[in-house]
Amino acid sequence: MNKNKHAQLSLFVLLGVIALVLLGVSVYFITKPAAVVEEDKPVTIKTFVERCLQDTTLGGASLIAVQGGVIYDVDEMLDTAAIDIENKVAYGYYNDKNLVVTREIMQDEMSDYIENALPSCINNFEQFVGTTVEHGEITAETTITINKIIVTINYPIKYDQGASEETIDQFNAELDLRLGYIREIINEAVEAQIDDPFFIDYTMLGQMAQGLHE
DSSP: HHHHHHHHHHHHHHHHHHHHHHHHHHHHHHSSSSOOOOOOOSSSHHHHHHHOOOOOOOOHHHHHTTTTTSSSSSSOEEEEEGGOOOOEEEOSSSSEEEEEOOOOHHHHHHHOOOOOOOHHHGGTTTTTTTTEEEEEEOEEEEEEEOOOOOOEEEEEEEEEETTEEEEEEEEEEOOOHHHHHHHHHHHHHHHHOOOOOOOOHHHHHHHHGGGOOO
């Protein structure tokens, strides 16, 4: 087989792997029970910030899941218009190389996203009418395990609480999402593709995808 045909086949195989993985991710998020959203006004600023942090973390996880491990632009992104997916996806396999995003990069991407997106949810504490709030910069640290996403932010806040002032600077969020496991699925699929570029083990992929629900 000449090089051009090999490259074309590799592209189709790559698209097939991505389509299968994205299908598994979509099914997982669709079938996961929705979180209960409390509509009443938060009792404390800490509760309010942690609700925003939880929602922002879920939004970042969704983007990372459908974009191949990244949120922001990277040098090499695959145009997925051929498989009718609006988002672009980071290359996982190209030119017989494993380019799957590392867990460390995923964690950094999530932290950057939270630092950028969380202020929009907090909205300068405007819903706390009559409360004077002073706040500093947000610094996020994310840990992605096989079964969870754990986020801790340092966010110094000073606010009045009646006749006294209160300060707080650390907030946490934890999601039971198997984003780390999804990353392992993709990595194993790419390694198998490198071993045999002309074969996709659908049985292996199906077993991995099934593991998302176990």
